Amino acid sequence: MTAAGWAQLIALIVVIGVTAPLLGRYMANVYQGGPSRLDRVFGPVERLIYRACRIDPEREQRWNVYALSVLAFSVVGFLLLYLIQRIQSGLPFNPTDMANVAPALSLNTAVSFMTNTNWQSYAGESTLSHLTQMTGLTVQQFVSAAAGMAVMAALIRGLSRAGQRTIGNFWVDLVRTTIRVLLPIAFVFAIVLVATGVIQNTHGFTEVQTVAGATQKIPGGPNASMESIKQIGTNGGDFFNVNSAHPFSNPTKLSDFFELYAILIIPFALAFTFGRMVKDKRQGYAVFVIMFVIWLAASLTTIFLEVNGNSKLDTRAVTQSVTASSPGGNAEGKEVRYGPTASALWAASTTGTSNGSVNSMHDSYTPAGGMVPLVHMKLGEVSPGGVGVGLNGLLVLVILSVFIAGLMVGRTPEYLGKKIQSAEIKLVAIYILAMPAVVLIFVAISTFVRSVSDVSLLNPGAHGFTELVYAFTSASNNNGSAFAGITANTAWMNTALAVCMLVGRFFLIIPTLGLAGALVRKRAAPPSAGTFPTHTPLFVVLVLGVVLIVAALTFLPILALGPLVEQLTF
Amino acid sequence: MADVWVLLLIVAFFGVCVALVRGCDSIIGGDDAADLGAAEPAEADATETQPVGVGR
Numbered sequence: 001m002t003a004a005g006w007a008q009l010i011a012l013i014v015v016i017g018v019t020a021p022l023l024g025r026y027m028a029n030v031y032q033g034g035p036s037r038l039d040r041v042f043g044p045v046e047r048l049i050y051r052a053c054r055i056d057p058e059r060e061q062r063w064n065v066y067a068l069s070v071l072a073f074s075v076v077g078f079l080l081l082y083l084i085q086r087i088q089s090g091l092p093f094n095p096t097d098m099a100n101v102a103p104a105l106s107l108n109t110a111v112s113f114m115t116n117t118n119w120q121s122y123a124g125e126s127t128l129s130h131l132t133q134m135t136g137l138t139v140q141q142f143v144s145a146a147a148g149m150a151v152m153a154a155l156i157r158g159l160s161r162a163g164q165r166t167i168g169n170f171w172v173d174l175v176r177t178t179i180r181v182l183l184p185i186a187f188v189f190a191i192v193l194v195a196t197g198v199i200q201n202t203h204g205f206t207e208v209q210t211v212a213g214a215t216q217k218i219p220g221g222p223n224a225s226m227e228s229i230k231q232i233g234t235n236g237g238d239f240f241n242v243n244s245a246h247p248f249s250n251p252t253k254l255s256d257f258f259e260l261y262a263i264l265i266i267p268f269a270l271a272f273t274f275g276r277m278v279k280d281k282r283q284g285y286a287v288f289v290i291m292f293v294i295w296l297a298a299s300l301t302t303i304f305l306e307v308n309g310n311s312k313l314d315t316r317a318v319t320q321s322v323t324a325s326s327p328g329g330n331a332e333g334k335e336v337r338y339g340p341t342a343s344a345l346w347a348a349s350t351t352g353t354s355n356g357s358v359n360s361m362h363d364s365y366t367p368a369g370g371m372v373p374l375v376h377m378k379l380g381e382v383s384p385g386g387v388g389v390g391l392n393g394l395l396v397l398v399i400l401s402v403f404i405a406g407l408m409v410g411r412t413p414e415y416l417g418k419k420i421q422s423a424e425i426k427l428v429a430i431y432i433l434a435m436p437a438v439v440l441i442f443v444a445i446s447t448f449v450r451s452v453s454d455v456s457l458l459n460p461g462a463h464g465f466t467e468l469v470y471a472f473t474s475a476s477n478n479n480g481s482a483f484a485g486i487t488a489n490t491a492w493m494n495t496a497l498a499v500c501m502l503v504g505r506f507f508l509i510i511p512t513l514g515l516a517g518a519l520v521r522k523r524a525a526p527p528s529a530g531t532f533p534t535h536t537p538l539f540v541v542l543v544l545g546v547v548l549i550v551a552a553l554t555f556l557p558i559l560a561l562g563p564l565v566e567q568l569t570f
Numbered sequence: 571m572a573d574v575w576v577l578l579l580i581v582a583f584f585g586v587c588v589a590l591v592r593g594c595d596s597i598i599g600g601d602d603a604a605d606l607g608a609a610e611p612a613e614a615d616a617t618e619t620q621p622v623g624v625g626r
Binding site: 063064067068071074075078079082086102103104106107423426427430495498499502506507510511513514517518 | 572573575576579580583584587588590591592594595597598599
């Protein structure tokens with residue numbers, strides 16, 4: 001790893017370490033509804049929305065009403081996005097004359113953006129109109145992220161309140177998250193991106209003559225505004241097909257650094273939000289450390305595997321060392337302007353945050369190097385996780401860890417003074433089993449589907465199997481990144497992946513809200529000599545062990561058939 | 571016709587989600603009066619909205 005690579009990693013850690021607590025404190029105030037100097041700016045906008053939508057911000061909801069509100073909002077979002085795609089050729093702001101999108105692809109795309117997955121079976125610049133990208137996809141990138149953060153706020157209220165029945169108001173949480181958190185940050189970040197060279201215009205294709213005399217079509221579009229919320233909201237869906245490897249989306253190493261920061265900042269900051277909302281900052285620190293340790297381990301492992309290069313090329317006189325014109329390492333599928341370090345850091349960060357963007361092709365990583373992002377997703381994307389949903393996942397695993405610790409010492413498990421009993425553990429079990437179930441079932445079925453082997457998979461053997469596992473893991477974890485090397489725009493893949501995205505979103509959100517509803521009723525017992533502390537290094541290690549063991553027990557066999565066997569035969 | 575199948579798929583899925591909400595509600599069980607604070611009446615209907623609680 002070069003000095004520049006170390007500098008980038010350390011700079012990223014320092015900037016996040018400095019700014020995450022500040023943003024976390026701000027977001028805690030947003031969710032607690034406390035007074036803010038920004039009320040004068042945001043208050044009137046919120047009140048206007050409440051009046052227009054007939055929302056009573058003073059009325060709170062029980063967990064089941066909150067869950068039904070999430071479902072209703074998501075259905076409407078899906079229908080709107082589906083409709084826009086199906087009739088886009090007749091709608092305005094279509095300078096590239098895009099045709100209507102086919103039903104299966106519209107289904108996949110609408111589900112993908114409604115669930116915050118941003119899996120892209122389509123190529124943006126050759127499939128969707130500017131109107132679809134702006135009013136369809138970009139709007140969903142805001143509100144799907146806000147919905148995930150709203151659910152997180154509800155879960156934290158479930159943990160922090162005692163003897164109550166309500167966990168907040170979904171519509172208020174949704175509006176406040178969008179107006180007070182996502183919109184202002186995305187606005188500022190879009191300007192930063194434009195400054196680094198990301199395009200923002202209303203052009204269609206511009207025909208230019210190249211130096212060699214050929215004609216080339218240069219795409220245009222409102223990209224920076226989409227790029228900013230794509231990263232801030234851990235969405236990942238890009239205006240262009242090659243995503244953040246495209247020079248109009250991520251033109252320089254500086255833009256790469258800013259975008260990486262944008263991907264990580266809110267998920268890490270939410271750990272501090274959690275600590276403040278439960279009125280015990282130490283709990284937030286513990287959660288932050290768990291997130292950070294897994295993210296750093298995944299990042300360093302991927303970096304070192306890719307920086308060391310491809311051992312098969314060593315025997316073919318291919319230079320993989322760092323030179324004045326080459327960043328060295330395993331260069332296949334990577335942009336020269338980022339090199340293996342920034343590419344691998346991006347791969348590890350996006351797969352830990354449910355952000356589906358890529359700045360390199362994971363399919364071209366070494367088998368072990370490509371396995372790390374895959375495993376990172378299989379851990380449940382809790383390091384630091386998608387906005388809101390990542391913290392939810394980690395808190396569910398924390399509750400499971402508390403339960404296991406309670407079993408080991410023979411005491412009733414407690415978390416933040418709340419007894420963890422049968423109902424909570426049943427909900428935790430639903431949460432933990434839903435994602436692996438759809439991954440394993442749909443991978444198994446897909447291996448028998450003729451279109452998968454004949455059309456979708458572009459590689460045979462273990463590598464092709466890894467492509468398939470990656471696709472379903474990405475969809476089921478609402479990540480959205482692709483391993484590449486797979487043709488996903490088929491009827492089977494579009495439909496199967498859509499079902500995985502739906503299950504991966506709502507079969508996790510519902511038990512999470514159920515957990516909030518179960519916990520909010522309980523009274524908090526004061527800590528006693530027998531209370532197992534949940535802010536100590538010992539507890540951090542316990543949770544890390546639980547995260548790894550749950551994933552290993554579930555996915556080791558399927559990994560053995562894919563990347564592990566490929567690495568052993570490499 | 572394909573649009574109809576898509577709509578049916580979505581309706582079916584969200585129907586399952588509503589069933590899951592009810593299933594989770596049955597897992598949680600009825601309100602335990604001993605666990606509820608005095609400020610929240612225990613007899614409220616399961617689907618109604620509640621005023622802001624005292625812990626806000």
